[in-house]
Amino acid sequence: MADASRQPVAPGTPPNPPDMSRRGFLAKGxxxxxxxxxxxxxxxxLRHLAPEDLPSLEDFLQKHYKExxxxxxxxxLARIRGQVRRRHRVEVRVTDPPPLDGVEFVYGLNISRxxxxxxxxxxxxxxxxLSRSPEIxxxxxxxxxxxxxxxxxxxxxxxxxxxxxPDKWYMPVQCHQCANxxxxxxxxxxATWQEPDGLVVIDYDWCIGxxxxxxxxxxxxxxxxxAEPQLPEGSINPxxxxxxxxxxxxxxxxxxxxxLHRTRVGRLPACxxxxxxxxxxxxxxxxxxxxxxxxxxxxxxxxxxEDVGTLPRFFYYFDERGSRYAEPPGPAxxxxxx
Amino acid sequence: MKLRQSRWVPIALLAWxxxxxxxxxxxxxxxPAATVVPAWATDPTPVRQPKGVPAYSxxxxxxxxxxxxxxxPSPAETDRTLVQHTEIRLRHGLxxxxxxxxxxxxxxxxxxxxxxxxxxxDPPRLCGKCHGPVYRDWQAGSHGRTNGSWxxxxxxxxxxxxxECHDPHTPPFPPLEPAPGPNTFRxxxxxxxxxxxxxxxLRVDALPRRETRGD
Numbered sequence: 001m002a003d004a005s006r007q008p009v010a011p012g013t014p015p016n017p018p019d020m021s022r023r024g025f026l027a028k029g030x031x032x033x034x035x036x037x038x039x040x041x042x043x044x045x046l047r048h049l050a051p052e053d054l055p056s057l058e059d060f061l062q063k064h065y066k067e068x069x070x071x072x073x074x075x076x077l078a079r080i081r082g083q084v085r086r087r088h089r090v091e092v093r094v095t096d097p098p099p100l101d102g103v104e105f106v107y108g109l110n111i112s113r114x115x116x117x118x119x120x121x122x123x124x125x126x127x128x129x130l131s132r133s134p135e136i137x138x139x140x141x142x143x144x145x146x147x148x149x150x151x152x153x154x155x156x157x158x159x160x161x162x163x164x165x166p167d168k169w170y171m172p173v174q175c176h177q178c179a180n181x182x183x184x185x186x187x188x189x190x191a192t193w194q195e196p197d198g199l200v201v202i203d204y205d206w207c208i209g210x211x212x213x214x215x216x217x218x219x220x221x222x223x224x225x226x227a228e229p230q231l232p233e234g235s236i237n238p239x240x241x242x243x244x245x246x247x248x249x250x251x252x253x254x255x256x257x258x259x260l261h262r263t264r265v266g267r268l269p270a271c272x273x274x275x276x277x278x279x280x281x282x283x284x285x286x287x288x289x290x291x292x293x294x295x296x297x298x299x300x301x302x303x304x305x306e307d308v309g310t311l312p313r314f315f316y317y318f319d320e321r322g323s324r325y326a327e328p329p330g331p332a333x334x335x336x337x338x
Numbered sequence: 339m340k341l342r343q344s345r346w347v348p349i350a351l352l353a354w355x356x357x358x359x360x361x362x363x364x365x366x367x368x369x370p371a372a373t374v375v376p377a378w379a380t381d382p383t384p385v386r387q388p389k390g391v392p393a394y395s396x397x398x399x400x401x402x403x404x405x406x407x408x409x410x411p412s413p414a415e416t417d418r419t420l421v422q423h424t425e426i427r428l429r430h431g432l433x434x435x436x437x438x439x440x441x442x443x444x445x446x447x448x449x450x451x452x453x454x455x456x457x458x459x460d461p462p463r464l465c466g467k468c469h470g471p472v473y474r475d476w477q478a479g480s481h482g483r484t485n486g487s488w489x490x491x492x493x494x495x496x497x498x499x500x501x502e503c504h505d506p507h508t509p510p511f512p513p514l515e516p517a518p519g520p521n522t523f524r525x526x527x528x529x530x531x532x533x534x535x536x537x538x539x540l541r542v543d544a545l546p547r548r549e550t551r552g553d
Binding site: 032036045047113117133140267281 | 514
């Protein structure tokens with residue numbers, strides 16, 4: 001072959017004749033089949049799409065939430081209502097409550113009183129229409145040794161018969177609604193922002209699912225819908241709002257919004273209402289008569305990961321003499337087997 | 339020969355591409371079954387529902403406290419075993435006397451520091467006799483349950499009273515069964531690593547003898 005290539009080329013023949021050898025054909029054919037296969041495999045999930053999975057023209061042309069006129073918003077709310085009806089066969093009331101004037105929401109959590117019973121976790125799941133499978137939960141309750149805040153060695157899978165376990169304490173973690181939110185800074189499409197009342201919200205129709213915000217959050221407060229959220233029949237909370245708990249599609253981020261659809265009309269968040277110990281406190285920090293104002297003024301307050309400079313609106317606080325668990329801790333007591 | 343090969347090979351390749359596009363055996367991600375959450379896990383009812391009226395039920399009958407106690411004088415209180423109300427177990431720390439809380443003559447009221455009655459419907463004032471800091475926190479809202487609205491001006495707000503969480507005769511908050519934890523299907527079953535008291539800086543006595551950690 002090497003000799004042949006050096007032979008003078010006859011006039012009239014192309015300078016590089018096509019390689020018609022069996023070897024060359026198989027090599028090119030192999031590349032072609034690999035490419036075709038990859039292309040086909042990449043396109044094949046499209047065949048499994050249901051008609052409602054594809055965005056309608058209205059979806060596609062919808063503006064960013066902040067650029068919508070009231071008429072645009074009404075159309076978007078009606079569209080969401082129709083989507084939920086088609087997909088989940090439920091009539092919901094879609095609202096978009098605006099932020100209240102002179103209100104900045106702040107959360108307080110008494111870690112001297114929390115017993116780690118996880119009722120807040122499940123009340124939140126129910127209230128906010130979170131996916132049951134794959135499971136999404138906004139609140140994570142960490143179990144730690146008393147006397148230390150060692151988040152790294154904490155355990156959120158604890159499953160003892162009863163809580164609190166002796167020598168343990170519990171720290172529920174959820175979105176801290178930071179005043180300096182790293183998740184908002186990293187969003188490449190401005191699908192998440194901070195509202196005037198301090199809540200960090202997501203426009204689920206604008207999110208592209210890049211998960212940068214999940215990586216940026218130091219509290220692991222943001223969750224991604226890896227699959228179509230599964231909501232059992234009859235379990236959908238019909239009181240939904242555009243920015244908080246309307247059923248989410250696959251492939252977008254979601255997060256705790258302090259139950260915006262409840263709190264912006266004066267009600268307390270679901271996690272607080274269910275807490276049997278009264279460890280959770282919520283209110284308007286700008287109101288000098290509010291519970292949270294009193295807590296920030298008079299209580300010893302702990303800010304989780306204060307050093308990262310996120311300025312959270314979620315404060316852990318302590319009581320003067322610690323908690324009164326049913327079993328007083330003491331070094332002489334034998335270890336609980338659980 | 340060459341011509342025939344150049345025909346059937348592209349046809350075979352296109353057919354194979356078509357098979358892949360049809361995707362007869364699609365890969366479907368495995369999803370775990372949803373965790374069964376019991377109804378009590380989302381029930382906002384307080385842990386105790388005190389009757390709220392001074393009444394005592396025995397043998398199917400319900401009496402007002404003063405039905406008996408207006409007639410039968412209470413003996414001077416000693417450490418003796420109770421002969422009535424034997425179901426009451428008083429485990430309230432140093433507070434081991436009935437008349438520290440119950441009024442000596444009007445049994446349908448509590449007693450304040452000066453021997454005057456406190457109405458039955460107002461137990462926080464009674465508890466505040468000893469639990470000053472907690473009473474102050476409860477009044478300000480940093481202790482105790484609140485339901486309804488976060489601002490009394492914007493809706494009804496229910497402040498739960500002491501005895502809706504604490505049994506006055508055994509006051510510490512009762513241990514509860516925890517609701518199901520997070521599903522760890524994706525990462526496989528997780529063993530919670532309980533290192534026991536070794537990580538507890540408050541329990542130096544339980545630490546095994548070892549060198550101080552270098553970090």
